Amino acid sequence: MTVTQPMPSVYFKSPDVAGYPDVPFEEKQRLFDEVKSDIRYKDYLYGCYECGICVAACPSARFYDFSPRRIAQASAREDVELVYQQMQEDIWECSQCFSCLRCPRGNNPGGIITIMREVAVNNGLASAKEALAGYSRIIYKIMSTGTQVSPDMLQRDAFPDWGPETGDVSENLDLWRRALPSETLHTTSTGWEVSERTLVELYLIWLTTGALDMIAEIDRSLHSILSELMEELLEDEGIEI
Template structure:
């Protein structure tokens, strides 16, 4: 809703996502809170900032584990929704923040927020994860992750200037990494044998991981299912 003379209210905090009903934001928070890990990850917050001083992401992004712990401790539904949509993907999941004197695990709270964001297929989450589809595809089907050809600014915009440097030096990377790996065939890198892959496929189906991927990227899901089912039938 645009701010007009009629609805302007300087005393009221401006909602950043007014189009999302409060009840929906609350529902998402309650889904996070209902996770059995939640009570182990949050005991309140002294607002001491120790987690921020330990956090590598806080150095490089407009990001603060203290703000996350505070918002969760206060059950500030609007702020938590903003965090779920904007902040959580800046966390490196390094868990340096577990040195919190209150016993909190802000990185763990981020994990829970991410899981709920993905499970609910939030549009912003789909956008953020778009660049990782090829990585997931490679990891799940080949047992390998990033090949140099993937290091392009479009796929990894969050890498900033670093990814430009990689893509600009592709000829050097091509000389350094075996050609087969560049084509997506991992024999020259490391191979996951068929038995292990079939076990992994079964685990991913049975634990609901495939359903989670479907929420984020249906095209990738279809591709993975096709290859995995073929492999499982052969086994």
């Protein structure tokens, strides 16, 4: 009887991840290498005892099929395929509360996730665009009014990771309008004034730190709007870029 030896897994094309088209192994390796090259990475990963403390402390693990321990283990094993899958799925379920810092070994799964998210955004991964789609309006509001979220913005489809309370707010906006002062309905700009100088400084911080480049990878239209919005303010403040 002839026994056919299985081919190495590298020759097989894995199924689509989380509904996103698969990419060649070399691309997954490149993304993982970018994660590992981050200056913070070596201080976030020391090896896993599998004690489960990080999972027990993690609020996201209570509501999602999410485990900070799996993040640390996949990175420690340098499991390129699994790390790529996590970049398309798991990392967007993390609440970034850093409760996982209780790790007795000194691992920081939340920090690793932060790096993975930044790599996903900088490389325009489909999961990053989908996860951050609801935040484009928030970013615009920050730069235009200095505030973040108003009740009318809390729609179930835009913020699914905020839990069922988001739906309760959006479905009962008439009640909220009667309960809240009218000036807080759409924006807090009537509650306090944000100076144009502050908005300019915020814009320059985003510009110099590369945050605007990350926005461009996710939403080029928003990036264009922000650039146009700030151009006149920069001119008024006598700032040249």
